Structure formats: C-alpha cells, structure tokens
Amino acid sequence: MTENEMTSNDSTEPTPTTETAASSPDPSGDPLIEQSIDVEGTGDTAGETGEPVIESRDLNVFYGETQALQGIDLAIPEKQVTAMIGPSGCGKSTFLRCINRMNDLIDAARVEGDLYFEGKNVYDADVDPVALRRRIGMVFQHPNPFPKSIYDNVAYGLRIQDQTEDIDEKVETALKRAALWDEVKDQLDKSALDLSGGQQQRLCIARAIAVDPDVILMDEPASALDPIATSKIEDLIEELAEEFTVVIVTHNMQQAARISDKTAVFLTGGELVEFDDTDKIFENPESQRVEDYITGKFG
Numbered sequence: 001m002t003e004n005e006m007t008s009n010d011s012t013e014p015t016p017t018t019e020t021a022a023s024s025p026d027p028s029g030d031p032l033i034e035q036s037i038d039v040e041g042t043g044d045t046a047g048e049t050g051e052p053v054i055e056s057r058d059l060n061v062f063y064g065e066t067q068a069l070q071g072i073d074l075a076i077p078e079k080q081v082t083a084m085i086g087p088s089g090c091g092k093s094t095f096l097r098c099i100n101r102m103n104d105l106i107d108a109a110r111v112e113g114d115l116y117f118e119g120k121n122v123y124d125a126d127v128d129p130v131a132l133r134r135r136i137g138m139v140f141q142h143p144n145p146f147p148k149s150i151y152d153n154v155a156y157g158l159r160i161q162d163q164t165e166d167i168d169e170k171v172e173t174a175l176k177r178a179a180l181w182d183e184v185k186d187q188l189d190k191s192a193l194d195l196s197g198g199q200q201q202r203l204c205i206a207r208a209i210a211v212d213p214d215v216i217l218m219d220e221p222a223s224a225l226d227p228i229a230t231s232k233i234e235d236l237i238e239e240l241a242e243e244f245t246v247v248i249v250t251h252n253m254q255q256a257a258r259i260s261d262k263t264a265v266f267l268t269g270g271e272l273v274e275f276d277d278t279d280k281i282f283e284n285p286e287s288q289r290v291e292d293y294i295t296g297k298f299g
C-alpha cells in the first residue's frame with residue numbers, strides 16, 4: 001500500500017467534529033440493541049471469560065470492485081485481547097470496522113455475510129448502528145480528542161446519553177481505568193489538545209470506556225507513539241481485558257505477542273490464514289505462510 005492510500009484510509013477516521021464511536025448522538029433506538037445496554041455496568045457478571053462475543057461467518061467486504069475480505073470466519077472471545085496482524089492492505093482495519101459498522105460511513109464499502117455480537121447479527125435491519133457503537137467503542141491510530149477540556153472529553157458520551165448523575169465520579173473512574181488520572185487530576189479544565197500524544201491516546205481510551213462499552217476496538221493505537229508511551233498503552237490494554245473484550249489491530253508482531261491472548265493472521269488478498277492462541281501462532285503455526293510472515297520472510 002502506498003503512503004497515499006494509507007492517508008486516504010486514515011481520512012475515514014472520524015475527526016473531532018464528526019460522529020465517533022464514543023460520541024454518537026442519542027439514537028431514537030433499536031430496541032433489540034438498546035434493551036441490553038448496561039449503562040451502570042452491573043450486568044457484566046454473566047458468561048465465562050473466553051466465550052465468543054463476536055463471531056463472523058463467511059464475511060466478505062468489497063470496496064467497489066475490489067474485494068478486501070474473503071469469507072472470514074472468526075470467533076472473538078470475551079474479556080481477552082485478540083490481535084489482528086498481517087501486511088499492510090490485507091484487510092485488518094476493514095474487519096475491525098465491520099464489527100461496529102463503521103464501514104457504513106464509507107460509501108464504497110459493501111458487506112456480505114454475517115457478523116454476530118452477542119448472538120445478534122449486527123447487519124440485521126433492526127439494529128441501530130449508533131446504539132451498537134456505544135457498546136462497541138473504537139480507538140484510532142491518531143489520537144483524536146475533541147478540542148475541549150480533559151473533563152469534557154470524558155464526560156461527552158455520558159452527556160449525550162442524557163446521564164446527569166455522578167458525572168464527576170464516572171469521569172474519575174474512566175480516567176483511572178485509562179491510567180491517566182494521576183497525571184491530569186489537577187488540570188481537568190485544561191484543553192485536551194495540550195496533552196502529549198500518549199496522554200491524548202489514553203484520554204481517547206478513557207472517553208471510549210466512560211460509557212461502559214462491552215468491546216473496545218483499537219486500530220494500531222500505539223503506532224504513532226514513542227516507545228515509552230507505547231509501553232504504557234500496552235500495559236493498559238492488558239488491564240482493560242479484565243473488564244472489556246479488546247480487539248487490536250497492530251502491524252507490530254512483538255506487540256501482538258506481548259499483549260494478546262489470541263492472534264488472527266490476515267494475509268494479502270483479505271484472507272484469514274490462521275487464528276489461534278497467540279503462543280501457538282508465534283511458536284508453532286500450522287501454516288507455512290504464517291511462519292514465513294512471522295519470521296520476516298515477507299510482509
């Protein structure tokens with residue numbers, strides 16, 4: 001993929017002024033999705049860690065004539081970190097965007113096949129994508145805080161849901177969960193844009209988790225950050241998986257090996273070549289192509 005293509009892909013990411021997964025306006029409501037929204041986080045006790053929470057079946061995605069994903073079958077376990085790796089252009093971001101229907105915002109994109117979230121096909125006509133994105137939040141490669149205060153960034157999603165109670169407490173909790181509280185607690189009124197890149201990315205994570213989603217999708221969340229900020233994000237991701245299902249796209253294989261429980265390897269042409277426990281993928285993959293990719297023979 002050329003730099004231009006990368007840039008044009010990046011332009012599909014929401015800017016602070018457009019709708020984002022963490023900031024969508026209040027939907028009129030899809031009952032099937034709305035009913036089960038658990039704003040207070042009290043319904044998290046059901047289900048063992050590791051049960052599939054997202055499942056794709058024969059998922060195909062096209063941009064115009066170009067097929068970006070080919071018949072993807074993948075079951076993502078609850079409250080674990082699932083990494084998606086593979087060379088540039090192999091469809092990792094496309095798959096991630098299918099999960100919370102962010103591809104809906106790309107005119108050329110067409111999705112065929114099924115994608116289940118908690119047993120419900122997210123492409124069913126009665127699913128409200130805005131409600132879906134509230135339960136499946138997203139964090140992008142380039143931190144995209146709103147040009148507002150630190151506090152208002154985190155409170156944004158709560159206010160949009162018309163939550164008025166305990167906002168201070170919820171903001172504090174989200175900032176603590178995102179490992180940012182100690183650094184910003186005395187400057188909550190300061191502009192988010194004055195934070196460092198690594199802090200901005202942790203703020204975006206705080207904004208995404210403030211509304212208490214079930215799943216957090218992260219598209220190369222550390223690739224624009226320096227090594228120290230990257231290491232903080234990696235530590236944070238492992239902690240987040242105690243409460244949330246995390247799906248992370250990374251082109252950094254060491255990062256996938258360090259932080260993920262499961263790894264999906266996509267290769268050129270939008271094919272899912274292997275999906276297994278991360279240790280198995282990195283130590284003893286079934287596929288020769290995966291072994292070649294992991295040992296750096298191509299990619």
Ligand SMILES: Nc1ncnc2c1ncn2[C@@H]1O[C@H](COP(=O)(O)OP(=O)(O)O)[C@@H](O)[C@H]1O
Nearest residue numbers: 009063068087088089090091092093094106108
């Ligand atoms: N908005 C888009 N319009 C047209 N083609 C796209 C768009 N986004 C991605 N593609 C194409 O789909 C394929 C997969 O892209 P992408 O999912 O971004 O891959 P990755 O994240 O693995 O680098 C590539 O061939 C890319 O050029």
Ligand SMILES: [Mg+2]
Nearest residue numbers: 092093094249
């Ligand atoms: Mg990508």
